[in-house]
Structures are given as structure tokens and as C-alpha cells.
Amino acid sequence: MKLRFTKMQGLGNDFVVFDAISQSIDPDPTWIRHLADRRFGVGCDQVLLVEPPRLPDTDFQYRIFNADGSEVEQCGNGARCFARFVRDRGLTDKDEIPVGTAAGAIRLYLGPNDQVRVDMGVPILEPVRIPFIADTQASAYELEVDDRRLTVGAVSMGNPHAVLLVEDVDRAPVERLGPLIEIHPRFPQRVNVGFMQILDPGHARLRVFERGAGETLACGTGACAAMVSGQMRGLLEDRVQVKLPGGDLMIEWPGPGETLWMTGPAESVFHGEIER
Numbered sequence: 001m002k003l004r005f006t007k008m009q010g011l012g013n014d015f016v017v018f019d020a021i022s023q024s025i026d027p028d029p030t031w032i033r034h035l036a037d038r039r040f041g042v043g044c045d046q047v048l049l050v051e052p053p054r055l056p057d058t059d060f061q062y063r064i065f066n067a068d069g070s071e072v073e074q075c076g077n078g079a080r081c082f083a084r085f086v087r088d089r090g091l092t093d094k095d096e097i098p099v100g101t102a103a104g105a106i107r108l109y110l111g112p113n114d115q116v117r118v119d120m121g122v123p124i125l126e127p128v129r130i131p132f133i134a135d136t137q138a139s140a141y142e143l144e145v146d147d148r149r150l151t152v153g154a155v156s157m158g159n160p161h162a163v164l165l166v167e168d169v170d171r172a173p174v175e176r177l178g179p180l181i182e183i184h185p186r187f188p189q190r191v192n193v194g195f196m197q198i199l200d201p202g203h204a205r206l207r208v209f210e211r212g213a214g215e216t217l218a219c220g221t222g223a224c225a226a227m228v229s230g231q232m233r234g235l236l237e238d239r240v241q242v243k244l245p246g247g248d249l250m251i252e253w254p255g256p257g258e259t260l261w262m263t264g265p266a267e268s269v270f271h272g273e274i275e276r
């Protein structure tokens, strides 16, 4: 059986996207790992499925799989690509698209110049809901890693994130600490790990070691979590340009209990077919 897909990217975070409404797709983890493989498959950080709606008042269900085959709750760069995909493939003619995810409903707004604005919902800070093991909620926590005590912020954007502050993101130990923190026992569902350098209250640089994918050129939910963590520590304003290796995202967040907005590009790279 041949399955149609579109290769997409948002700031170099890349995706293989399937219309799973007109095609029957079984997202078996072994097959997802094969698709994501950059030598034996198509190559991507995540595989995305567009499915019929499951939640009330939504038009589609958005499912996300990491390159390691695990299904996850949320993906910010993928959400922008999802909006472009359903519009470009004629699955909707709307500019404002309500979509269900495993983390709840989000809203996608198609704008000019390939930009998509996403209502990412209200960030979660309660440790038990992240999930993160801690007695009480705090703006930062001490975490023991490799016999060292690190200070991390813990935030969920539907998916879990740890955020570390660094002096110089180019020299941050992403490859060494990322994999250790990803599987730290205080993050029982594993965690995405962001290394953030604050440039000034309106600008930050960020690299993210993603759960189930390794370091990517950009992580949308990582940028949202970095903004939340920076603001909770009193270091960032409510409108911040987050500079990632693959490009920039604009993140807006008025503060705790409020909806967070992410704006950035989304692009189709090519269409293909793969034999299953």
C-alpha cells in the first residue's frame, strides 16, 4: 500500500505529515522510527497525523510521534505546520482552526507570509501536572544531575519541559546534560530540556534537547516553556523574541493563568509517497 505524505518544517524542526482522514494509518512505533530515520527512511524529528475530530468544537485531531516512536501530547512547530497542511491540502478553508490534541484543544490562526499564530493554552506549573516530583510549586528547583546541583524551571505546555539558564548558549553542555536530564527520575514521563541565554528582557536564545528526538533546530513548546520559566524568574517581559538555531519565534504571555501565544513560520518542503 502506498501512503501519501508531506515533508514540512518549522524553523528546521522537521515533520512527516499524513492525512489520516483519507488514508488509514497505523502509527506502529517501529514504522514511525523507520520513517524518521534520516538514512533508511524519509527523515524527521516528528511524525504528525491529521485525524477526524475527537474533542467537542474542534475540526481535527492532531497526533504527534517523536522520532523514537513515542506518542506525545503537544508540539508547537508541528501545530503551525498542521495549520498549513490542512489548508494547503484543502481539508479546510478556515483561517482560524480549532484542533484537538492529547493535551486538549488549541487554536491555529493562518496569517500572511507563511506565519501561523497559535493559542497554545494556559501553561501548567503545578509539579504533579507537569509531571515533576517536588513537594511544592516554585519558579525554579534544584536538580541533582551527575553529582552536581543544577537549577531548573519546570513547565508543561501539555508536554513536559525543564529549562536551564546558561551564560552562552553556543557553549552550553546540551549533548552531555540533555540526555541525563531527559530521563531524570524526577520527571517520570521524561522531559524536553531547554538551555536558555537571556539577552535582555525582550530577547532570549535557546537550544533544546528534545525528549525522544535529541537536539533539534527549534522546539516550539520549548520556546513557550523558556518564556514561562524566564518570566516566572522575573527575567523576561510578556513579549519575547526567542532565537533558536533554526530561526526566531515570537512568544507572548501575560502571566500565570493566562493563554500563551506563539507566532512563527511553517513551510511544506515536498510531497511524497511511501510503500508500507
Ligand SMILES: N[C@@H](CCC[C@H](N)C(=O)O)C(=O)O
Binding pocket: 013, 045, 046, 064, 066, 072, 073, 074, 075, 076, 077, 078, 159, 160, 192, 210, 211, 212, 213, 216, 218, 219, 220, 221, 222
Ligand atoms: N518539536 C516540538 C516538540 C515535540 C515533542 C517533544 N519532543 C516531546 O517529547 O514532548 C515542538 O516544536 O514543540
